[in-house]
Amino acid sequence: MENFSFYLPTIVHFGKGQISSLGASIKQFGGSKVLLAYGGGSIKANGIYNAVVAALKKANIPFVDCDGIKPNPPVEDVNRGIKLYRDNGCDFILAVGGGSTIDACKAMAAGVCYDGDVMDLMAGGKGEIKTAAPLAAVLTMAGTGSELDLGGVITAGADHKKHTIMHPLLYPKFSILDPTYTFSVPEKHSMAGSFDALDHLIECYFIAGSESTDVQNMMNEGLMRSIVKNAPLILENPENYDARANIMWASSMALASFQFALGKKGSNWPMHAMGHELSSLYDMTHGVTLALIAPSYLAFTLEKAPEYTWLFANFARNVFGVVETDDALAAKMGIAKLKEFTLTLKMPNNLKEVGVEEDKLEYLAEKATEWGNIGALCKIEKDEALEIYKNAFA
Numbered sequence: 001m002e003n004f005s006f007y008l009p010t011i012v013h014f015g016k017g018q019i020s021s022l023g024a025s026i027k028q029f030g031g032s033k034v035l036l037a038y039g040g041g042s043i044k045a046n047g048i049y050n051a052v053v054a055a056l057k058k059a060n061i062p063f064v065d066c067d068g069i070k071p072n073p074p075v076e077d078v079n080r081g082i083k084l085y086r087d088n089g090c091d092f093i094l095a096v097g098g099g100s101t102i103d104a105c106k107a108m109a110a111g112v113c114y115d116g117d118v119m120d121l122m123a124g125g126k127g128e129i130k131t132a133a134p135l136a137a138v139l140t141m142a143g144t145g146s147e148l149d150l151g152g153v154i155t156a157g158a159d160h161k162k163h164t165i166m167h168p169l170l171y172p173k174f175s176i177l178d179p180t181y182t183f184s185v186p187e188k189h190s191m192a193g194s195f196d197a198l199d200h201l202i203e204c205y206f207i208a209g210s211e212s213t214d215v216q217n218m219m220n221e222g223l224m225r226s227i228v229k230n231a232p233l234i235l236e237n238p239e240n241y242d243a244r245a246n247i248m249w250a251s252s253m254a255l256a257s258f259q260f261a262l263g264k265k266g267s268n269w270p271m272h273a274m275g276h277e278l279s280s281l282y283d284m285t286h287g288v289t290l291a292l293i294a295p296s297y298l299a300f301t302l303e304k305a306p307e308y309t310w311l312f313a314n315f316a317r318n319v320f321g322v323v324e325t326d327d328a329l330a331a332k333m334g335i336a337k338l339k340e341f342t343l344t345l346k347m348p349n350n351l352k353e354v355g356v357e358e359d360k361l362e363y364l365a366e367k368a369t370e371w372g373n374i375g376a377l378c379k380i381e382k383d384e385a386l387e388i389y390k391n392a393f394a
Contacts, residue, residue, distance in 0.1 A: 001212045001263040008257040010148050011174040014249065016241075018176050019051050019138065022094075023059020029134045029173045031092030034063040035085045037105050038096040039070070046184040048140055052096055064088045069097070072279050072286070073104035075156040078118055081108040085133070093135040095172075098193070099144025099286075102137050103152030106170040109133040119156055122163040124371075132169040138176045141185050142248040143193025143287060145200055145255030147175040153276070159367070160280035177252065179244040187235065190247075191345040192287030194231035197251035198224060198341075199290040202315075203269050204260035206301065207376050210311055213263045220260040221318040223250045228319060232344055267376040271297050274368045274385060281364065282356065291347035292354070295339040296392035302331055304378035351393045361389040 013021045026034065034056065043049040056063050066081045085093065085108060095105035109132040111118035120127030137147040146152060151166035182190070201224050210217055226246050233243035254260070261267060274297070275289030302312050309327050316322035316334025320341075324330040348354045351361075365386035374380045380388070 002209055002265060004262040006257055006259065006262060007168060008148070008171070008259075009168075010172050012148070012177060012252070013174060014177045015245075016178060016180055018178050019055050021174075022052065022055040022138070022176060023061055025136065025174045025176075026056075026061055026092055026094070027059065029092070029136075031061065031134060033088070033090045033092070034061055035066050035081060035088070035090040035093045035108070036063040036096065037066040037069055037081055037093060037101055037108070039068065039098075039101050042184070043096055043140060046181075048096065048138070048181055052094075052138060063094075064090060069101045069104050071100045072153075072155045072160075072162075072283065073100045073107075075107075075119060075154050078104050078107040078111060078154060081105070082111040082118065085112045091133070093133055094138065095135060096138040096140060098139070098141030099146045099196075102139075102144070102146040102172070103154065103165075105135050105137075106146070106152035107154050107165050109135045109170060110165060110167065119154075119163065122154065122156075122165050129165075129167040129169060132167070134173050135170075136174045136176075137172045138181070139178075139248070139252075140181045141189060141193055142182055142244075142251040143196040145197065145251050145253075147172060147177065148252045149255045149257065155280065161367070162276040162280060175252075177248055179241055179248050182244050182248060183239045185238075187238070187346070189285065189287075190234055190238070191231065191347065192285045192291075193251065194227055194234070194247055194287070195291045195294075195342065195345055195347060196287035197247070197254045198227045199271055199287070199294055200251075200254040201227075201260065202294060202298075203267060203271055203376070204254075204258065204264075205315065206298070206308070206311060207261060207264040207267045209264035210308075216260045216263060217314070218318075221314070223253055224315075224319045226250045228341060235345070268372075268374040270374040270376055270380050273374045274364070274388065277364045277367045278351075278356070280367070281360065282354070284354065288347060288354070291342040291345070292351055292392055293388065295335055295342065296388050298335045298338065299332075300384070300388050300391065301375075301377050302335065304384075308377050351389070356393065358393060361393065362386055364389055
């Protein structure tokens, strides 16, 4: 097992009615005026906005709205939030929503303390995060895990490229996770979020060095099984509290300080790199892009990295209950089971079905690998990425 450092400072308030802890929690971290950030009108329609506002007013905490944060949050929304925060003398940021809102707020938290362009603070940029505004999250959609990690993804530029921002100062100070707040999430987004969480776990599982990380692998397998079990229960009954609670906690745990990648040799998150380009070009829901890419990616990787057949076989047996004793056969059966699961969640069958043009595949492969090899178990550069996209096309 490789050396690692583990740090997870976020306090979690989980369960029904935990919004009651909002005011005291903000004051605990020095907040006295809040930038209240959220997306569209859904939190007003379902009553979550009113609950948040009531909790703030009860605690005598003034706030300024920063609404309209878009999915795949653009840097323009981040800059708007930075300006609102500064103009109104805020000292705390509260994200109410899913991953897009929380990611945008992380960039705002860094940006309000930086004199230059917030894009300088993205991975590979010329700036440095030295301090950040305190932020917290009220989660309304499970999936991304942003409520319990230190990073975010922001869209910028004419090509809508995804950029990451990451720093320990960007962990939320606390996150409120009430599963009832996810009851009204539309089926498509609930299922996309469930697969997003599963893919996070898969990305942390299929990494070189996994032969020495039994604790991480076995904990990961348990979380993957919980998603495979509970996501279909939400399809049957969107207000199944226990199913919603298990999906919410599994998605939070999946990326909690990237715990299941610890002790391994590192990864460039290949499925995310390829999925982000689909989101950039076609404005697809993030979890849907991952469901489209994952089976093709795993099949390609199994072929190119046969020394990890045992890991694929463990995935098949310990996540999907495959009983085949031959590792090679079990490995292939596990990938097939994953594909079946994407269809159970009503994800599209292939790239062609969602309107991706075949002549765009080479462009997607080029953009996904423009910063170099993205492989986790084998080399994936442009030609390899193109093969994966082609296999996912039809």
